[in-house]
Amino acid sequence: MRALHIHAGPAALQHLQAQGLAPQDVTVIPGAAGGPKGLILGPLDRFLFGEWLATSQHTVHLVGASIGAWRMATACLQHAVPAFQRLEHDYIHQHYELKPGQSRPSAEQVSTEFGHNLALFYGGRIAEVLSHPRYRLHVVTSHGRHLLSRESAWATPLGYAAAYVANAVHRPALGAFLERVVFSSPAPDGSPSALPFGTQDFKTLHFALNEPNFMAAVQASCSIPFVLQAVHDVPGGPTGAYWDGGITDYHLHLDYRTQPGLVLYPHFQKQVVPGWLDKALKHRHRATPFLDRLVLLSPNPEWVASLPNGKLPDRTDFTRYGQDLNARVAVWQQCVSAAQQLADEWGEWLAKPDMSRVSPLT
Numbered sequence: 001m002r003a004l005h006i007h008a009g010p011a012a013l014q015h016l017q018a019q020g021l022a023p024q025d026v027t028v029i030p031g032a033a034g035g036p037k038g039l040i041l042g043p044l045d046r047f048l049f050g051e052w053l054a055t056s057q058h059t060v061h062l063v064g065a066s067i068g069a070w071r072m073a074t075a076c077l078q079h080a081v082p083a084f085q086r087l088e089h090d091y092i093h094q095h096y097e098l099k100p101g102q103s104r105p106s107a108e109q110v111s112t113e114f115g116h117n118l119a120l121f122y123g124g125r126i127a128e129v130l131s132h133p134r135y136r137l138h139v140v141t142s143h144g145r146h147l148l149s150r151e152s153a154w155a156t157p158l159g160y161a162a163a164y165v166a167n168a169v170h171r172p173a174l175g176a177f178l179e180r181v182v183f184s185s186p187a188p189d190g191s192p193s194a195l196p197f198g199t200q201d202f203k204t205l206h207f208a209l210n211e212p213n214f215m216a217a218v219q220a221s222c223s224i225p226f227v228l229q230a231v232h233d234v235p236g237g238p239t240g241a242y243w244d245g246g247i248t249d250y251h252l253h254l255d256y257r258t259q260p261g262l263v264l265y266p267h268f269q270k271q272v273v274p275g276w277l278d279k280a281l282k283h284r285h286r287a288t289p290f291l292d293r294l295v296l297l298s299p300n301p302e303w304v305a306s307l308p309n310g311k312l313p314d315r316t317d318f319t320r321y322g323q324d325l326n327a328r329v330a331v332w333q334q335c336v337s338a339a340q341q342l343a344d345e346w347g348e349w350l351a352k353p354d355m356s357r358v359s360p361l362t
Helices: 011-017 035-055 067-076 080-090 107-122 124-132 155-169 171-176 214-221 302-305 316-321 325-338 339-349
Strands: 004-008 026-031 060-064 135-144 177-184 202-207 239-245 262-266 294-299 359-360
Touching: 004 011, 011 171, 011 177, 011 262, 011 294, 011 359, 026 035, 026 067, 035 080, 035 262, 035 325, 035 339, 060 067, 067 080, 067 135, 067 214, 067 239, 080 107, 080 325, 107 214, 135 214, 155 171, 171 177, 202 294, 214 239, 262 302, 294 302, 302 325
Parallel strands: 004 359, 026 060, 026 262, 060 135, 177 202, 262 294
Antiparallel strands: 004 294, 135 177, 135 239
16 A cells, blocks of 8 residues: 655646656755654655755755654754654653543643753754755744733733634634744854745734744744743743744744755655644635645555554544553654654655656645
8 A cells, every 4th residue: 555645836837748847856845743654754754854855955945833843953953863763762662651631731840841841952063053055944833912912811811812713713813823933044144044934814923033043943833832831031032921833833834935846755644634723623724825836745644554453643643542651652753653654655756756646735
């Protein structure tokens, strides 16, 4: 059974039909939010950043939210392959001991331990990420406004309830409660790298990513509401509460038409969902002209059904396995090992493009 599905927007499909795909064709790589689902992209990440893209010399923009921000920042480290292996190990083995009477770890506990792990992972290496000669990193966060401007026991649940209603009516209305704030690594002239996507779709602010704010920005991008605490007052950005970048941009359904070249998107599903609050709004899961130049790599749903529990790793596994760390680790490792087939099939396609395997992105 084939593990990999390949989909392409109209312009990308024309390009692939005419000339296949070379590393220099790709100018943007997004990394979606989605928690443990992103683990199955590890073998693809190691192939793309450790082998394939390493043969080119051009600038590539890496856009990440939540676990995607962690993945894309890791790609900017020297010796990216062992760094991705460590990310995979650390994510799979994360564990939060419960105190007596607890059914789940507190947001404070998860935030503290996650921040500690980020510091261990990137400590002493932030300059390495920011000064990559070819990769420009863009970390997407969700910045709270009005009821969500500061985290609180009463205002935050109320603010997210109002945000849900506003978003359901009209996605841009979500901007009354949450705005997209992107922190970008420096361009050669020292200014924040220009965003590789248009921002007319949603209220967006753009600031420099630097050593003083790197840890806070990445942790903010990964801070799932009510699971982790918000990160407040990221240096260099507006004051207030910052949450997971996936709230505003779950799968980074962004207007990539402003950037020359193609967008190569290793993803864990075919659908590119705009925001986290759009998960149940199926009519927003369709491709739009924003994605015309996008090549999307995703797992075959039938292959996914062959994995343990018939699904990708996800956050429900923390509840499913509870404090049985070894059982969860074994299942997640099995899924990641199986995902090597995704990278192998993509490598084979690049060596000998077969357009019968490429479907239009719908």
